[in-house]
Every structure is written in structure tokens, then in C-alpha cells.
Amino acid sequence: MSSLDSRLPAGLWLAASLFAVALVPACRAGAVAAGAGEARVVKRPVEDVFLLSGELRSVRSTSLMAPRSEGRLQIRWLAEDGADVREGERVAEFDPTSLIQRLEERRLRLHQAELQRESLERSSAAELERRRGALEKAEVEDEKSRLEAAVPLEYRDPKERPGLQAKWQQTRATLEKARLDLDAYVVTSSADVTSARAAEEKARRELDRDETGLVSMSLPAPRAGIFLSGMNLSQWGPEGPRKLQPGDNVWPGFTIGTIPDPSEMEVAASLPESDQGRIEAGQKARCILDTYPERVFEGTVMQIGSIASEASESSVGVSSRAGFPVRVALARSEPLMRPGLSVRVEVVRGRWTRALCVPRGAVRFEGDAALVRRGGRMLPVRLAACTPVECVVESGLAEGDRVAIF
Secondary structure (H helix, E strand, O other): OOOOOOOOOHHHHHHHHHHHHHHOHHHHHHOEOOOOOEEEOEEEEEEEEEEEEEEEEEOOEEEEEOOOOOOOEEEEEEOOOOEEEOOOOEEEEEOOHHHHHHHHHHHHHHHHHHHHHHHHHHHHHHHHHHHHHHHHHHHHHHHHHHHHHOOOHHHOOHHHHHHHHHHHHHHHHHHHHHHHHHHHHHHHHHHHHHHHHHHHHHHHHHHHHHHHHHHOOEEEOOOOEEEEEOEEEEEEEOOEEEEOOOOOEEOOOOEEEEEEOOOOEEEEEEEOHHHOOOOOOOOEEEEEEOOEEEEEEEEEEEEEOOOOEOOEEOOOOOEEOOEEEEEEEEOOOOOOOOOOOEEEEEEEEEEEEEEEEEEHHHOEEEOOEEEEEEOOEEEEEEEEEEOOOEEEEEEOOOOOOEEEOO
């Protein structure tokens, strides 16, 4: 990307100017005018560099969540933000007071469920035996009535036969009722016992879950690395939400912190809204850590957000500056890189191996036109790009020409 006028925001102007001066010391030496207020057009390698500020972050991170619980949890202890932790080392601990109280309630509820199930099983077994006895008695009475009704007429008074037949019908009905009552009770008692056993099993699962939860009140590190504590999104200050600290309450599943994977790092930068369109994805970049200014890491602009955001803090503590979010992939990662370190990003928008350049002070912009003064006359020139200290000339001047400094 090239631009006739790469005007930077006021906050970046001084830094960009100092960088350009340090990058091209030969420009000042080669472009010094023969006379006062003049400069000579020189041909030399030129880079059009756009500056961004950002910070390191890990491409992949392991999140640590608050354990499952009924209601909110209070943090009793939390590892220091940025501390190096070993795998299995404690990084957070929650107050178990309410869980211990609930454990006693769970144990009492399980004991009551066990007693209710045992009582129901005993009463069901006793009632089942009683109904089976009633069925056997009804069978005996029915058989007795049948035999009496089956006695030949020559051995009985004919007047007694209707009564015996009626009695047999009654005992048959009683037998059928006893059989139906037994079958119905077997079904209902079995359902009641099954329900009691399910209630007991539920109480046991709840107790086991809370006992496991009591162990999870101490949160270990799943892997070795740097612990970054999360943000308390309910406590906001002038600069956004603050870090979590002991005494804060969180909901189950809330991100307590993260342990970034240092094997692959990237740079999270921000493009001011006034500079929208100045850079694009795919452009090469040089990334310089503020803590290691002598080290330069190659990178590539991978993504530029389409929606500008306000300055904020993420839940893992990585700040997000106002503007369009920019993601810069690094060609390599090294152990010295730690999440949160500030980075200066130099996006190379253009590079010329042999380009005519003049000091930026020798160019006057009038609308879309660029003018220089040579030999007392204002001449239009065509520019490829401008940095804060110089401009690349495509046409209108030749090497060695002298131009005035405005």
C-alpha cells in the first residue's frame, strides 16, 4: 500500500519520525542542500513503514474455570498474576464453608432416603405376603364352595342347591378380586420401591458430587507455564475491569485465569480509526519488543478487524486499545516472549531498492497535487509514498536536482 500523504496521528508522529531518522541516516547526509534552505534529490533504498503499538499474546491458552457449585464461589487464595507455575501446582483456592454446610445436609438427606427406602421395602414385602395369604384363603374357599355345589342332587335337599350355587359364585368373585388386588399391589409397590431407590440414588449422587466439589475447591495448574489471572468484570475502574483477587465472588464456570502456550505467540495491535485503510492483511512487519529493543522478529499482518472497539481489558488481562484490532503472526517464537509485553510493530507498506527521495519539507501539498520549488519555479511531482521525513518521487525530478525547503 502506498499513500501520497502518510499523516500519522499526533501520538505516533514523534515515534515515527524518530524511527525514520534512525532508519535512513544516509538520507539526511545525501539530501543536504548545497545551499541553505535547499536539498538535493538522491537515489537510494527506501522503505515506507507504518508504525503500530501492540502487545504479545499466546495463540493458544489453557483456561482455568471455577468448579461446578450451587451458587457463587468466593476466592480465598489466588496465585500472583504472571507467576511461573508447575503442572499440578495450586493456582486458586475457593472458600469451602458453604459447601461443607451443604455436605452435612446432603448426608442427612441420603440417610433419610435410605431409611425411607428400607421402610418401604419392608412394608411392601409384608403387605405382599398378606395379600398372597388372602389369595390363598380365597382359593380354598372357592374350591370348597365348588365341591359343595357339585354334590349330586340325590344326596342333598333340592332346596339347598340354589344357595350352594350362589355361594360358589360369591367365592369365585372373591377369589378373582383377591387375585386382581395382588397383581395391582405388585405393580404399585414395585413402582413405589423403584421411586424410593431413585430418590436414594439421586441423594447419593448429589453427595458424591459435593464431595468431589470439595476437592475441586483447590484448583491445580493443568500444565506448566505463566499464570495470568482473569478479570473481575463486576468491578470497573477508570481503566476498565480490575484483576481478580482474594475475596471476589465468581459464578461456576467463570474463567479464573489462563496459562498461555508459549510455543506460538502473536502480536495483538490496534489501528486508530483515523488510519483506517493505511495497512492491509498480508503485509510484512518487523516486531520489536520494548524490553528487548535489539531483537527484531519478522511477522505478517494476518487480520484487520472491520469494527473499531473502545479501549478495554479482556477477561484474561490482555488490554485492547481503541481502534481496529490487528493480528500479526510471528515467524518464530522464543522463550523470552511473555504474554503482555509491549511491542512496536513496523508494517512495511512499500520497499524501493533504488528510489528518488527528497525531504518531506521540500514538498508542498495543495489538494491532491504535490509541488516542489526548483530553480525558483513551482513544479508538480508524482509521489509514490511519503514517510514523516521524506517522500519517494516517481516522476518530475531527476537525481541531483536541487529543491527548496519550505
